Amino acid sequence: MSRKVAIxxxxxxxxxxxxxxxxxxxxxxxxxxxxxxxxxKADALDFQDAAAxxxxxxxxxxxxxxxxxxxxxxxxxxxx
Numbered sequence: 001m002s003r004k005v006a007i008x009x010x011x012x013x014x015x016x017x018x019x020x021x022x023x024x025x026x027x028x029x030x031x032x033x034x035x036x037x038x039x040x041k042a043d044a045l046d047f048q049d050a051a052a053x054x055x056x057x058x059x060x061x062x063x064x065x066x067x068x069x070x071x072x073x074x075x076x077x078x079x080x
Contacts, residue, residue, distance in 0.1 A: 006031035006068050010040045022047050025056035031067045032060060 005027045007014050014034070021027060030047075034040035044060045051058050061067045 002029055003027040004029040004031065006033060008033040010034035010036070010043050015043050018043065018047065022051065022058050023054070025054065025058070028057070029059045029061065029067075031064060032062050033065070033068075034063070037063060
């Protein structure tokens, strides 16, 4: 079974959380969601480039609400 997490909001906090989780290999699949399409795509490319130096693989999906199914639910940062 694949371990999946979604991070909604790729501002400073979201990007830092994503970086930490990917670097630790905490999950297999990461869904990154943000309204700023260019930023979230750039972040994903940075994470994919950095993943070449890791001992584990990370699947990164950008702005796909369908990919949110069966992801872990945890809240970090400001409550809405």
